[in-house]
Amino acid sequence: AKEVPGSHFVLYDSTLAYEAEQRMMMEKDLRLAIEEQQFFLEYQPIVHLETGRVKGFEALVRWQRGDLVVRPDMFIPVAEKSGLIVPLGKWVLAEACRHASLWPADVGVSVNVAGEQFKDVGFVAMVERTLAETGLNARRLTIEFTESLFSVDVDVVRGSLSRLRALGVKLALDDFGTGFSSISHLRCFPLDTLKIDRSFTESMLTDEREAELVGVIMKLSQAFDISTTVEGVETESQLEFIRKAGAGDVQGFLFSRPVPVDQVPSVIAETRNR
Numbered sequence: 001a002k003e004v005p006g007s008h009f010v011l012y013d014s015t016l017a018y019e020a021e022q023r024m025m026m027e028k029d030l031r032l033a034i035e036e037q038q039f040f041l042e043y044q045p046i047v048h049l050e051t052g053r054v055k056g057f058e059a060l061v062r063w064q065r066g067d068l069v070v071r072p073d074m075f076i077p078v079a080e081k082s083g084l085i086v087p088l089g090k091w092v093l094a095e096a097c098r099h100a101s102l103w104p105a106d107v108g109v110s111v112n113v114a115g116e117q118f119k120d121v122g123f124v125a126m127v128e129r130t131l132a133e134t135g136l137n138a139r140r141l142t143i144e145f146t147e148s149l150f151s152v153d154v155d156v157v158r159g160s161l162s163r164l165r166a167l168g169v170k171l172a173l174d175d176f177g178t179g180f181s182s183i184s185h186l187r188c189f190p191l192d193t194l195k196i197d198r199s200f201t202e203s204m205l206t207d208e209r210e211a212e213l214v215g216v217i218m219k220l221s222q223a224f225d226i227s228t229t230v231e232g233v234e235t236e237s238q239l240e241f242i243r244k245a246g247a248g249d250v251q252g253f254l255f256s257r258p259v260p261v262d263q264v265p266s267v268i269a270e271t272r273n274r
Ligand code: C2E
Pocket: 044, 059, 060, 061, 071, 072, 073, 076, 089, 092, 112, 113, 114, 174, 175, 198, 231, 232, 233, 234, 251, 252, 253, 254, 258
């Protein structure tokens, strides 16, 4: 920041101003994009290690911005800060449930839900309504959330999670091992699955301590009767390692990149014939 001589005003650094402007422009575009439904979902299979079968697909949102496809890392943070994640997340959930209701009954769908959505008092009712409207069995839906949720309001969050679970919806703690990881989360909140973050998968073959940590997380989840999904598996050697460590499910480019919804049936068929 620069002092303007003779005044006590402070001018912001031009890069900060630029970023703020960019964010405001994106917010404006996002608002319009939601009205015009410029989004689509891709699906990445989650594979059961032991059988090699697809258990379900994670829905990943993309923004078709003109000729460009924008990845979620670029706009989800803006959507969260502006509250636009609420209408966007509602659309994602409905679209994913609609799609999944057409898949084989033993194939589920996982949907990412941001902390901001949990703050909305109508969230659980909205999920229930969406399930009813799409006819998707609650047991086929997994809601993925990150540890940032625990900084919202513990009692509200615990209440919402319990109500979701009572509906039959499964709960997955996403990106486990980044963020504010605490073992107490495993004790205090109902969870079905831990998703072990890709950063572990990247480093476990070269860093002994990271490898050790992965092993500990697996043992911990077994003790708590929570299943594990290892994210970002790209190579056979990574797969071999996590198989030995006792992982339950895997997700990653080794099996498949996220695919458009019309390719979901062929991804299911491929892994079934493996
Ligand atoms: P995430 O939940 O951790 O999702 C997994 C991300 O890792 C996806 O990126 C996926 O394409 C990528 N990935 C999967 N396997 C591999 C691999 O083997 N190697 C590498 N390098 N990457 C892999 P994507 O689709 O860009 O999504 C990024 C993040 O955006 C997600 O991370 C999630 O936090 C967020 N996101 C995506 N869709 C939604 C949504 O509908 N709502 C909310 N709130 N967040 C979303």
